Amino acid sequence: MKDLLKVAKENKFAVPAFNISSFDILKTIIETAEETQSPVILEIHPLEIEYIGDNFISIVREYALRSSVPVVIHLDHGATMQDIIRAIKNNYTSVMIDASHCTFSENVEMTKRVVEIAHAVNISVEAELGTIGDNGSSEGGASEIIFTDPEAAKTFVEETGIDSLAVAIGTAHGLYPKDVIPKLNIKLLKELNKQINIPLVLHGGSGNPDNEVSESVEYGICKVNISSDIKSAFFTALRLQLTSCPSIYEPFKVYPPANEAAKKVLKHKFGILNTIGKADLY
Template sequence: MLYNMKDLLKVANDNQFAVPAFNICSFDMLKSIMEKAEYLDAPVILEIHPDEIEYLGNHFVSVVRAYALNSKVPVVIHLDHGGTLYDVTRAIRNGYTSVMIDASTKSFEDNIAITKKVVEMAHNVGVSVEAELGTIGNNGSSEGGADEIIYTDPDQAEYFVNETNIDTLAVAIGTSHGLYPKGKQPKLNIELLKEINSRLSIPIVLHGGSGNPDEEVRESVQHGVGKVNLSSDLKSVFFEGIRKTLIENKNMYEPNEIYPIANARLKEVVDYKMNLLNTVGKAKLYN
């Protein structure tokens, strides 16, 4: 079942669960995530970053759409961190059902102006829009971020949402993209999240969901977070599985021999995150 983000997350917020958004960069990742989501009877968001689609090619989205349309669980195909109007229009043309325009590093006024353009274009064709306010940190991820986190201002968040008519808002409350280095302990500002949530009537998005304490992530769902972005947690175990297989089997070259360990490890992460966010079994709540 193919959904847009607005319809998917309304059910999630009404029923106090969140939906994980998994970045995919290969067919094996797509296949493994969908197999586990269907096994768990859980809705899922499949994210593709502009860098990922540049590598995979536009036709990859048709494969993702085929999976979603034939799936028994709700699926959103989402553009992660679109930085330009080109990124957004390319995604809409390719068949994404949700897009993110990330103008968070621009001035507040420019962020509003760019986001308004995207909302007008996307909403005309039933595509949901996510934007970002404040800046997420960066632990060396290609997904970007800032050296220092600029926390989302609740007053600005309320004004921004009212001005732009976006469907979801990514906020900066202490997370960073990428894997946290040893000794660096992330800390979510739950009190700030509560304040932002009290001002908004739309779902909140938590970027940089990998590596954060489970109890804080779980608590964030109780205060408006409907979508949690996950990339590094998946890619790290997936590609480590491939490396391990190839190092231990230097003459191996058949894909059906190389990928099973990586796929199994990725499925373990998907299972863990679905249970953490209370997503398991929630597909039955959708028509």
């Protein structure tokens, strides 16, 4: 991740991090990344690895190693040392430790411990300061968004030695209700970008206005986490296919419409993050 995001920061683009929890979503993400020649991050939440199992990672790694574009395998929102060690044993190339709900000193202490372990085996570390909202996603979040304080963030980065920092500037995990219009605090992001020289990460990237997400890339956002938008498109198309064609049962007949629906969203996300064609920079 450190190597991937260094190039993104220098060239003013962001790499999307898509959550994978099934073979078809994995396959569709890699196919789309290769079609658009875009670097990509495959991220797996602890709840997702509980479902798909450790053996699935061998397939993920095979896809990553054979891909024609740069690929990172990342632990999303690891909350415990067990999550971190499991990801390292599964040969992820990046981990996130999320101790953002702890006190500042507890967050620093836990993150430093993860950095010490992960860096010893050349694995990058992402951490979080501030809180991301929750729209009912399985990834969780906070009932109240606490914006990241620039001075605290500067101290946090210096004390922990992390490689990237997830900042809270007004996003939430999951899909927003129809009557809610999310808004990013770009002014705060500009200040954070002045204080911190490592890549910044935007969590809860589904549902935010495209122009704001694109603008955030101008001010230090190098990685954007996207889960709900992809899964929503995929499973909406899948439900329609199963309802309209109740007699089909072959996976190669059931899944293609869902894969195509997800692919449209994936291409759109690569586009707004200025990622398309950037594989040539590596």
